[in-house]
Amino acid sequence: MHELSIAMSIIDIAAETSRTHDDARVIAVHLKIGRMSGVVIDALLSAFTIAKEDTVLANAKLMIEDLPVKVRCPKCQCERLADSIQCLCCSVCRTVSAEITQGDELDVVAVELEPLEIRQ
Numbered sequence: 001m002h003e004l005s006i007a008m009s010i011i012d013i014a015a016e017t018s019r020t021h022d023d024a025r026v027i028a029v030h031l032k033i034g035r036m037s038g039v040v041i042d043a044l045l046s047a048f049t050i051a052k053e054d055t056v057l058a059n060a061k062l063m064i065e066d067l068p069v070k071v072r073c074p075k076c077q078c079e080r081l082a083d084s085i086q087c088l089c090c091s092v093c094r095t096v097s098a099e100i101t102q103g104d105e106l107d108v109v110a111v112e113l114e115p116l117e118i119r120q
C-alpha cells in the first residue's frame with residue numbers, strides 16, 4: 001500500500017526531529033499535499049494511525065494542507081487555478097497550460113514537538 005510507505009517515511013522524518021530534541025514526543029506533523037501528488041488523504045490518515053503506534057508519534061496528529069492544482073496560463077500570463085486534475089487548463093480562459101506551478105507537493109512542512117517542561 002502506497003500510503004503506508006508514505007506514512008512510514010513521515011514517521012521517520014518526525015522521529016529524527018524528535019531525536020535531535022531530547023526525544024521529545026511529537027504532537028503534530030504538518031504536511032502539504034497537492035491534489036496531483038497521487039496521495040489519497042483518507043488512506044494516508046488511516047495508514048498513519050496504524051504506523052504511529054509504539055513510536056514517539058503515538059499521540060501525534062497529521063495536519064494536512066490540501067493544495068489545489070495551479071498552472072501558469074500562457075494567455076492570462078499569470079498563475080491560475082487549474083480547471084481540474086484531468087484538464088490542466090486555466091480556470092478563467094480555459095487555455096491549456098504546460099506548466100504546473102502547484103499541486104504535486106508531498107512535503108513535511110513542520111514537526112511540532114511537545115515542550116520538554118510539561119513532560120512527566
Ligand SMILES: [Zn+2]
Binds near residue numbers: 091
Ligand atoms: Zn487563462
